[in-house]
Amino acid sequence: MDNNSTPQHWDIFCAVVDNYGDIGVTWRLAKQLAAEYQLEINLWVDDLHSFSHILPSLNPTLAIQSFNGVTIKQWHQPLVLEYRCGAVLIEAFACELPDTVIDTITACHRSSQQRPPVWLNLEYLSAEDWVEGCHGLPSLQHSGLKKYFYFPGFTAKTGGLICERSLFTQRDEWQADPQNKLDLFNQLGLSGIAAQDTVVSIFSYETPCLNALCKLWQTSAQKIHALIPLGRSLNSLSQLLPALANARAGQQFELGNLTLHILPMTDQTGFDRLLWSCDINIVRGEDSFLRAQWAAKPFIWHIYAQEDDYHLIKLRAFLQLYCHNLPPEIAKGYTALNLAFNQDDTTTLIEQWQTLNLANRPMMRHAKQWPIDALNDTDLASRLVQFVKNS
Template sequence: MTNPHSNHWDIFCAVVDNYGDIGVTWRLSKQLALEYQLPIVLWVDDLKSFAHILPALDPALGSQTLEGVTINQWNTPLDLDYTPGAVLIEAFACELPESVKATAKASSEPPLWINLEYLSAEDWVDGCHGLPSFQGGGINKYFYMPGFSAASGGLICEKSLFDERDAWQADSANKLNLFKSLGLSGIEDDDKVISLFSYETLALGGLCDLWSQSSTPVHLLVPKGRSLSSLASYLPKAPADVEPGEQFCHGALSIHILPMTDQAGYDRLLWSADFNIVRGEDSFLRAQWASRPFIWHIYQQEEDYHLVKLEAFMRLYCDNLAPEIADCWKNLNLAFNQQQADAVQQHWQNIESFASPLLAHAKQWPIDALKTTDLATRLVQFVKKSLR
């Protein structure tokens, strides 16, 4: 598709989590630039954290171009010129600089102003997607709502992703070579491999107790960070002192410490595991695209509203599952999110008896969820329609 606009798009993102807000925004920026040849300018407030998932990025440079995207340092006050283009996107209500808003409103051809919201499976998303909010100065801000329905803003997924995943998973040598490249040892082809990227939870201790008593080897792959805080009793030293490549064994369980990786490397890690435990939004969606069973550790909110969001997604995900399998998977996710160590053990044991049908469902789900049109495509269509 040719570029439908003569001007660039600006995308502003405040870094909240290495694989969270910036993870989603960077994936979208790359896809818009590479698949749609759109001139994208990505403004980021924390280049040092961004560099954790983009090693080629130089945090000392105020402006640089990588993978077709111009990346600008977003300082306060803004010390780089902002020139309005065709589109202005504030990612996840990051609150644009006042100078940017003023310049956009004063432009003779104001940009299409879009607030890219967080992903949700809740029913209200469809009704809010695309709604305008008047900002003064004759300009509206439109709410763009990613979601799982055909009436929503869609889901981020590169056009070649599923083919790349299928080719990777077709040869087990790929995963074994990946583990070796990450400094992990002792993992055999038939061993159970679980990747972990969660918040703190007592449920992890319950699962580790169970896995350590397994009749077959279990390998837990975990990066330094919040997940390790819940595994302190399984480590011979403080979580902050462990190093990538280290391995700690407890019965049948081996805990491997992962090095930081870029986004492509994280995708391959998810493809290589038998089961993934993920958090937030970016890793949550990439775990779905990995076509492997998973637990979603959703970010905790006041009055347990996060459980409402979890329930909404689980209803969608389990729609085509047999009731007994659906209930088992739901109970596992709820127990994990409610820090129920004993209950999560029981539900894990139950779900292992449904391993084959759950894996088959995980493989079909990405095809059903994408509904043939990804977020970037829908966003380009939304912009094209709005700028007529």
């Protein structure tokens, strides 16, 4: 039987925003649902070109293709491929579903022959207090159908966090042998990195803070390697080194005791291993932000800027939660560091970087314990499957 005609299949719609963030989350979720729950997943994506950067084997010109047990379908406006009602319909991050999809599920709702799918809006991750009260609430649509708002989060009363069952075991095995990271750096074409050197991965938006940090790192007492992919992070360093404007993956540039390495794009497994292998990770968005937490390493979160600085409210909510078990002086410094990075406050950033030392023992112990506490024994996919059963 075709996977489109079985009532057991799920459909996930994702409109790609900011290149990798939304598709990063939905791709991880789709893979996990297929692998761990044997669900037949259709992932509808409107921008296969951007998707191919994190799934290099994807062919952006093919309308239908399968990877990791997930069927990936090109989402055109209007929809060209046929949509059929499955067990679950997920619209990721309030993307607007095609009219034909709404018409089809409305027809299923009115039919006595077929049940409509459980309709969910997968929201963005937030640590704000109000998330608990809104998670799982239904909204009655014009068609008479209910759409449920599903909020990922850090507490037991939210939708949980994306985390594969074996992820922490794989991470611990990787980090137990220093040779793994050196082999990875070699595979990525990064030369000259010794086991004792400090390695920082950078995947941020544009900010003068990167320029300020790199100037500081040039005069470091020990060697520092900054690993930066082509793209938005690199744009911030053109004043520091004009040659970066024409940089290619695999190149490296030495500036005093700092070496800048230009990273090639990698798939999600490779990105996880990169985060596991670095001493400090500077990340952006949602998917990379969560994977940096699972890496059990200190990190800085460059949150996506919103109107009226609402992103700073979200950042403070997370920092309050994350710093809860840290010694007060370290919690204060770590909070100030992240706020400075997100407010382009280079003076405070440098002061806190020099004072805090992200690699100190309390920070390292906290980074290791935090993933265990944050997961709350149940990941997002598990809670999502249970939510659908209860619905």
